[in-house]
Amino acid sequence: MDVTADASRGLDLSRLVEFGKSVYSLVILLVLWEVVGQLGLIHYYFLPPLSDILIRFAELTLSGEMLFNAYLTLQRALIGLAIASVLGVIVGVLSARNDIVDWFFDPIIKIGYPVPIISLIPVFMLWFGIGDISKIIMVAVGTFWPVAVNARESTRQVETNLIWSAQMMGTSDRRLLWRVVMPAALPGILTGFQIAMPLSLIITFVFEMVAGGGGLGALEIQGVRSFESAQVYAAIIAIMLIGIGLDRILRFVRGRLLHWT
Amino acid sequence: MDGRVTISGLEKVYGQGAERTKAIEDLNFEVDGGEFVSVVGPSGCGKSTLLYLIAGFLDATEGTISVDGDPINGPGTDRGVVFQDYALFPWRTVYENVTYGLEEDGVPKDERQNIAQKYIDMVDLDGFEDKYPKELSGGMKQRVGIARTLAYEPKILLMDEPFGALDQPLRESLQDQLLDIWSDLGKTALFITHDVEEAVYLSERVLIMTRHPGTKKTVAEIDLDRSGSREEIVTSDDFAHFKNDVWKSLHEETQTEVTL
Numbered sequence: 001m002d003v004t005a006d007a008s009r010g011l012d013l014s015r016l017v018e019f020g021k022s023v024y025s026l027v028i029l030l031v032l033w034e035v036v037g038q039l040g041l042i043h044y045y046f047l048p049p050l051s052d053i054l055i056r057f058a059e060l061t062l063s064g065e066m067l068f069n070a071y072l073t074l075q076r077a078l079i080g081l082a083i084a085s086v087l088g089v090i091v092g093v094l095s096a097r098n099d100i101v102d103w104f105f106d107p108i109i110k111i112g113y114p115v116p117i118i119s120l121i122p123v124f125m126l127w128f129g130i131g132d133i134s135k136i137i138m139v140a141v142g143t144f145w146p147v148a149v150n151a152r153e154s155t156r157q158v159e160t161n162l163i164w165s166a167q168m169m170g171t172s173d174r175r176l177l178w179r180v181v182m183p184a185a186l187p188g189i190l191t192g193f194q195i196a197m198p199l200s201l202i203i204t205f206v207f208e209m210v211a212g213g214g215g216l217g218a219l220e221i222q223g224v225r226s227f228e229s230a231q232v233y234a235a236i237i238a239i240m241l242i243g244i245g246l247d248r249i250l251r252f253v254r255g256r257l258l259h260w261t
Numbered sequence: 262m263d264g265r266v267t268i269s270g271l272e273k274v275y276g277q278g279a280e281r282t283k284a285i286e287d288l289n290f291e292v293d294g295g296e297f298v299s300v301v302g303p304s305g306c307g308k309s310t311l312l313y314l315i316a317g318f319l320d321a322t323e324g325t326i327s328v329d330g331d332p333i334n335g336p337g338t339d340r341g342v343v344f345q346d347y348a349l350f351p352w353r354t355v356y357e358n359v360t361y362g363l364e365e366d367g368v369p370k371d372e373r374q375n376i377a378q379k380y381i382d383m384v385d386l387d388g389f390e391d392k393y394p395k396e397l398s399g400g401m402k403q404r405v406g407i408a409r410t411l412a413y414e415p416k417i418l419l420m421d422e423p424f425g426a427l428d429q430p431l432r433e434s435l436q437d438q439l440l441d442i443w444s445d446l447g448k449t450a451l452f453i454t455h456d457v458e459e460a461v462y463l464s465e466r467v468l469i470m471t472r473h474p475g476t477k478k479t480v481a482e483i484d485l486d487r488s489g490s491r492e493e494i495v496t497s498d499d500f501a502h503f504k505n506d507v508w509k510s511l512h513e514e515t516q517t518e519v520t521l
Contacts, residue, residue, distance in 0.1 A: 161348035164318045167336040169362035169413055179365075183352045260352045260393045 048230045056230035057237055065219075070238055073208065073215040076132060077200040080139025084196060088144045089189055092151025097181065105148075113149055117142035117199075118206050130211035135204060142203045143196035150195065154188020155181060187261060190254050197246050205239060216242075262294030263329055264339075264416035264449035266315060270324035273310055283474040284310045288324070290468060290477055294416075297443060297450040299460035301507065302470030302478075303514045308453045311475070312419050315451065316342045328417065338362065341415035343423045347402040349394040355381070355405050356390035362413030380408040383442060400431045404438075411442065417449040424459070436463060437491060457511060461485075461503045462495065469507060472514045481507050 020027070030050055036042055037049025060066035095102035095109075121138065128134035158181055166180045182189075208217025216235045223231030271288040274281060284307035292298050300308045313319045315326055317336040325332045328339055349358050359381055363373040381387060384404035394402055403423055410418065424432040440463060443450050454460050460467045467481040483503050487494060494500055 159348065161344050161346060162350065164313075164316070164336065164342065165344070165348045165350070166361075166365075167318070168316060168338070168340065168342050168415075169409075170338045170365035175365075180350070183350070186352075260395065 045227060045229050048233065052230045053233040053237070056228075057234040060219075060231070060234055066234070066238055069214055069216050069219045069235075070242060072213075073201070073204050073217065073239070074242060076135045076207075076215065077139055077204040080136045080204070081143050081193075081196060081200040083136070083140040084143040084147050084200075085193060087140070088147025088192065088196075089151045091144075092148040092153075092189075092192075093155045093177070093181065093185065095148075096152045096155035097177070102152075109145065109148060109152070113145040117203060121207055121210055124207075125211055130213055132213070134211075135207045135213070138207055139200045139203045143200045146195040146199065147189075147192040150192030151185065151189045154185040154191075157188070158184040187258055190250075190257065194247070194250050194254070197250060198243055201239065201243055201246075262447065264294040265329050266292040266417060266449065266451070267327045267330070268311075268315070268324070269327075271311075271314065271321055271326065272323035273307065273314060273319065274322040285314070286474040286476045288476045290480075292449055292451055294329070294449055295447050296466065297452065297464045298466045298468060299452045299454055299464040300468045300470060301454060301457060301460050301511055302475060303472040303511070304455065306470045306472050306514070307475030308470055309421055311470075312342070312421050312451065312453050315417075316340055316419050318342075338366070338413055339415055340417045340419055341410035341413065343403070343406050343410055343418065343420040345422045345425050347394070347399075347406045349402060349405055349409070351394050354391050354393055355386060355397070358394070358405055359409045359412050361409060366413060376412055377408075380412045383411070384408045384438065400427050400435065403427065403435065407439070407442070411446070415448070417451065418443075420450065420452045422453050422455065425454070425456075432459070433491065439463070457504055457508050458495070461500065461507055462491075467507050469510045469514075478514065479510055481510070 033047070034050045037044070037047060037052070057066070091101075091105055095105045117138075120141075124134050124138045128137055162180055162184055163176060166176060171179050204215065205217040205220075208215035209221040212218050212221075216239050219238075220232050220235035223229065223235060268288055268290045271285055272283070273285040274283050276282060288311070300311065302308050310319065314321055315333070317333050317340070327333065328337075333340075350361065353361065356377060359377045360373045363376060368376070381390060384407055386401065386404055386408065389397070389401065394405070397405065406423070424435050427435065436459065450463075452460070452463055461483055464483055467483060469478045469481065470476065471478045481503065485494065485499055485503065486497070489497075
């Protein structure tokens with residue numbers, strides 16, 4: 001009994017060491033950051049010690065301010081992304097399958113995809129104001145392109161033999177889309193979502209910095225304006241955590257949906 | 262017997278203008294119901310095109326293809342294709358690949374299971390029902406390809422170099438398996454290959470095609486005594502004789518290709 005307990009504890013410890021080894025360069029950097037800050041080698045305004053930032057992060061979290069702003073950012077980013085995902089997949093798949101739809105959308109995609117979408121924020125402020133709706137539309141427009149382009153490419157690349165196989169086994173043209181085209185194109189469609197997700201956070205974050213209205217971007221820029229450097233970095237940590245969290249979720253969903261690849 | 266394929270005045274042209282190429286020209290041929298016919302020809306002679314025209318995947322430029330007297334119009338479940346690259350649905354398990362055609366036909370679940378199991382057993386894939394295609398070897402994938410095509414019970418089997426990507430021993434065992442299945446089920450079989458020995462071993466007749474544009478050069482009747490083992494058959498004088506005939510005829514075509 002004791003032996004097994006020891007063994008499992010030993011295993012945990014070695015795992016911890018393994019984990020430590022895998023991130024040691026990061027740990028060194030963080031320690032260096034703390035030391036540099038504590039010794040005052042870099043002015044507090046530019047880079048407060050890590051511990052101050054973490055304390056500020058905890059304060060903001062406990063007061064609810066951080067969670068509320070994170071909620072605002074996440075809500076804007078995810079609603080916009082959801083709209084773009086639905087429209088992007090519809091447009092992408094249809095233009096890969098239908099010449100007339102492609103004739104209409106191909107030039108639009110060619111022009112729209114490479115536009116640095118952030119540059120349009122002032123235009124969106126003119127048209128839709130600075131509220132939630134304006135931000136959500138901006139995210140939807142910005143993330144539409146990678147979703148649509150990836151959906152179109154992966155649909156185009158569905159092997160003809162798979163479509164022929166389904167047809168010979170009695171699948172009608174109407175059902176072909178659901179039975180074969182969509183499942184075969186799913187890996188590429190999910191890749192589009194994975195590219196669009198961080199983009200949705202970037203767009204929301206920048207829009208919030210420029211136009212305010214709460215959210216992590218607004219929290220960060222507020223910190224700059226009120227000389228609260230620790231708040232600036234705390235907001236950055238929050239958006240990083242959200243980005244990493246969402247990426248993990250998408251990877252998990254991808255693994256589940258594509259266990260056959 | 263059902264499953265007669267009649268090809269008359271068939272012509273297939275790809276592309277337009279300067280890129281216009283004629284793949285098949287004035288082809289007339291008939292495969293009897295229940296017959297096993299192989300098609301050989303130099304590469305680029307349009308033998309795969311012929312198969313896909315019969316399958317209904319491609320439209321003929323001229324001429325008609327009929328099954329039991331009715332001209333075909335697109336793909337249909339009276340014909341089943343076995344592809345060289347298997348073309349299985351990678352997101353479906355072996356079992357789900359085999360039942361696909363039955364699902365499309367609205368066969369109830371219990372019945373689907375019985376039918377699928379019958380054909381999975383027939384191709385010796387018992388125990389692999391829940392595997393995905395990526396987990397299978399090439400030979401196993403092709404057996405799934407055969408089972409899924411047999412499962413929805415087409416009258417005509419169209420096979421496009423189905424064993425072309427497999428090594429020799431595996432190819433031979435699948436050939437024998439295919440012959441057993443064919444004689445059990447009594448289906449019409451049209452088999453594309455570039456392997457003369459394979460064509461002679463499997464078929465009652467071999468259609469030899471000319472090089473580009475492809476059309477019928479000759480038809481060799483393979484009147485072999487197939488009662489013995491594989492070894493007895495392939496080492497017999499008759500087998501050598503038929504193989505030589507087909508080889509010579511095919512060689513004339515490939516020679517032309519080289520001198521050009």
